[in-house]
Amino acid sequence: MNDRSTSAPLPRGLRQTWGSGTAAGRPGPKAMLSLPGIASSAIALADAEGAEALSLGRIAERLGVTTNALYRYVDSRDDLDVIVHDHALGAPAGIPEGEDWADAAAAWCRALRDRYARHPWLSDMRVRIPFAPHSLAWLEDLLERLEGSGLGDRETLQAAGLLDGYVRTRAGAVRDLLRADAGTPDPGLLIREIGAERFTARVPRVASLMSSGLYRSPQAVADEDFEFGLDRILAGLRQLAGG
Amino acid sequence: MNDRSTSAPLPRGLRQTWGSGTAAGRPGPKAMLSLPGIASSAIALADAEGAEALSLGRIAERLGVTTNALYRYVDSRDDLDVIVHDHALGAPAGIPEGEDWADAAAAWCRALRDRYARHPWLSDMRVRIPFAPHSLAWLEDLLERLEGSGLGDRETLQAAGLLDGYVRTRAGAVRDLLRADAGTPDPGLLIREIGAERFTARVPRVASLMSSGLYRSPQAVADEDFEFGLDRILAGLRQLAGG
């Protein structure tokens, strides 16, 4: 059944992260680097200069090594990205339990949001279907929390995807706002350059929200708004589960 | 109040898209290209080869022109991306009205989903805070649909963000799955390489869902699942509005 012949073998970096670790005493010179060390270096770089500063060359430079040396640890840039993402995300830990399943799920969402807040550039990384250990551990943790809901397997998975997607979307909004300081045009400038009359004629409601300061303002991505969407989603899920 | 001194001037491509169009008879040679023409060419390229094939060189090649020629129409690659995204998205049109505001919002969500389905690579494009005309027209349309809800301005904007984010997250999931054919490892391979026992020990619920075929299977991103999340969100919003 599972003979998808095109499926590539697991990249070496990802396989290593799963702990099929390097056999202890193998021949040849000692390694100067390690996968966690490479990941930490990349994270420090991204923390300091953002995701767009990430490159094999810059990471290698920090490690005092040639770019090509990294290919002993990683198959490709994509492979590295998966490792860096997972390392920066970290394992789920210390997440409060909550009164009931929905409360527990809410705690999970806030904990994930906090991880993204620690490394805003995580929102800039291309996250494909998660196959890395920490990513799957987070999913596992959420699935466990949803077990008390009485939802079926399919619905539980759907609910998990809904909540997970919500947190990540929100993290992206926060990231956008952090970036808005540099480069991005601000709403006021846009309206001025387009012409207030024309702008108002074409998108009156948007214009009204922009001039009210509500549109994409810092408060529009504040904790309060995070809770708004979370509450709505959980209310919808509760209605389905408890009904 | 609005003196954010770091705000850059509006990129020329974006300004042009807003219809501050080229003044008719200006001096110099006639232009060989046009912004819509450039965007169309880029869209055709992305449709054929995906977002990662998009580059100034490849687009220029299709247009029979040198890479640098594009800089007469666009300030930067980022500027171009905004135009291409907005052009591929298109203006909102032909979206059913719906019985009530929630129904109307649902129709909006399905319409946006369909646009992403037409150009799956849209999910791969870095969409910053939307300032392009079609993007804002979509937002405007949704805000109009939410007017009957009785929610306040702030809540309406929050609800719009919630719905919009949901559709885009879903579109990304669909894109991931379309890509899964090539390159990405499949769940079965992962479990085999990691070792089924170790894998099951670490993430038992995930392992169970994977072996049940539910995890990230085609049906997990089917229309049925789209409706699941949409229904939950709308139920949550209805509860807040109608209560």
Added chain:
DNA sequence: ACCTGAACACCGTTCAAGT
């Protein structure tokens, strides 16, 4: 087995011409 050095194709961006 690990790392270096040289090379390749490609990328976005700039600058000085040409017309």
Added chain:
DNA sequence: ACCTGAACACCGTTCAAGT
């Protein structure tokens, strides 16, 4: 004003050495 051609710094990736 538009487009070309040459150049720049940078990118990921490969290959053949060296140790």
